[in-house]
Amino acid sequence: MFEILKALDYCHSMGIMHRDVKPHNVMIDHEHRKLRLIDWGLAEFYHPGQEYNVRVASRYFKGPELLVDYQMYDYSLDMWSLGCMLASMIFRKEPFFHGHDNYDQLVRIAKVLGTEDLYDYIDKYNIELEPRFNDILGRHSRKRWERFVHSENQHLVSPEALDFLDKLLRYDHQARLTAHEAMAHPYYYTVVKDQGRMPGSANPPGGNTAVSTANTVTGISALPAATALGTLTGSPVLSAATNALSTPVPASVSAPQ
Numbered sequence: 128m129f130e131i132l133k134a135l136d137y138c139h140s141m142g143i144m145h146r147d148v149k150p151h152n153v154m155i156d157h158e159h160r161k162l163r164l165i166d167w168g169l170a171e172f173y174h175p176g177q178e179y180n181v182r183v184a185s186r187y188f189k190g191p192e193l194l195v196d197y198q199m200y201d202y203s204l205d206m207w208s209l210g211c212m213l214a215s216m217i218f219r220k221e222p223f224f225h226g227h228d229n230y231d232q233l234v235r236i237a238k239v240l241g242t243e244d245l246y247d248y249i250d251k252y253n254i255e256l257e258p259r260f261n262d263i264l265g266r267h268s269r270k271r272w273e274r275f276v277h278s279e280n281q282h283l284v285s286p287e288a289l290d291f292l293d294k295l296l297r298y299d300h301q302a303r304l305t306a307h308e309a310m311a312h313p314y315y316y317t318v319v320k321d322q323g324r325m326p327g328s329a330n331p332p333g334g335n336t337a338v339s340t341a342n343t344v345t346g347i348s349a350l351p352a353a354t355a356l357g358t359l360t361g362s363p364v365l366s367a368a369t370n371a372l373s374t375p376v377p378a379s380v381s382a383p384q
Contacts, residue, residue, distance in 0.1 A: 128213060129310065129318045130162040135209065136306035138164075139202045144173050146183040148208035150215075173201055184208060186232055187222035191245070191298050194233040195254050203300040206309070210295030217288050219280040234263055240298060241269030248298035287314040 131153060138145060146169040154163045169183045178198035184190070190207035192200040214223035224239070226232025237245050242264060249256060272289040291314040294304045304312065310319070 128209070128216070129315050131164060131209060131212075132306050132310050132315075134162075134164040135202075135205050136310065138170070139205070139306055142172050143170050144179075144202050145170050145205050147185065147188075148205050148212070149185050149188045150212060150221075175201075186226060186229060187211060187224055189229070189232060190300065191233065191236060191248065192300050194229055194236075195249065195256060197252060197254050200300055202305070203303045206295050206303045206306065207297075207300070209309075210292060210303075213288075213292055213295065214275075217280060217283045217292070218275045219283070220275070230257075230259060230263060233260070234265075237264055238267045239270050240296065242267045244269065244298050251299065285314070287312070287316075290314070 131148070135145065135148070145164065145167065147166060148164070152164060152166045154165055155161070171179060176199065179200060181193040181196055181198055181200075184193060184204065188208040188211045190200065190204045192204065211223055215221040224232060224235045226235045233245075245264075248254075272292060276284050291304075291309070291312050294312070295309070297303045309315075
């Protein structure tokens with residue numbers, strides 16, 4: 128996850144939103160412990176105040192801003208998607224928000240984050256919900272992240288992990304951590320210590336915190352000089368080459384039936 132953050136911090140500092148962060152767009156060379164964030168086909172340069180297409184990102188990783196048709200989003204969309212990946216990893220539930228369509232996706236999110244904060248978010252940005260949501264959203268209280276911890280995933284969870292997750296999965300895109308702020312979170316103290324120092328980056332231009340929009344950008348994560356990836360074991364995985372948990376996160380996580 129830390130390596131994905133390095134990739135996002137770099138592209139955001141270059142003024143680019145990835146807009147399709149998900150496990151299938153993360154390639155890991157386990158032998159050489161290298162990670163690449165791939166598929167930049169939906170990437171776009173960010174310009175403050177500009178409206179963007181909300182038909183981006185895969186459903187399970189779409190931020191609330193896309194689901195309520197808020198077009199003035201920014202780099203923080205990528206941080207929501209990363210939060211969805213983290214939740215899938217530590218709670219061993221893939222995908223974490225499993226909506227049957229875009230409408231149901233927002234309902235699944237509201238059942239976890241609550242409807243009160245959702246309506247506060249809508250009011251803050253003067254968003255007009257589609258009438259259909261009046262029939263399907265209902266009223267839900269916010270769930271504590273601890274409720275998703277059980278005997279099969281508790282070894283992957285720590286107070287720092289839950290705090291980090293909470294700061295990513297926020298309705299209000301302006302309230303989410305930036306990629307650079309996320310790398311400084313206590314969840315990654317062990318990683319930063321092992322790597323010797325905190326990687327530096329410029330502040331993202333024009334946003335609260337994307338470069339060509341080619342399908343693959345080699346070395347975008349600012350890793351050491353690229354080497355051939357070779358054969359990757361297994362399918363695209365959720366876990367990064369390094370993480371702050373004492374027990375490694377499995378390379379892939381199966382969703383409960």
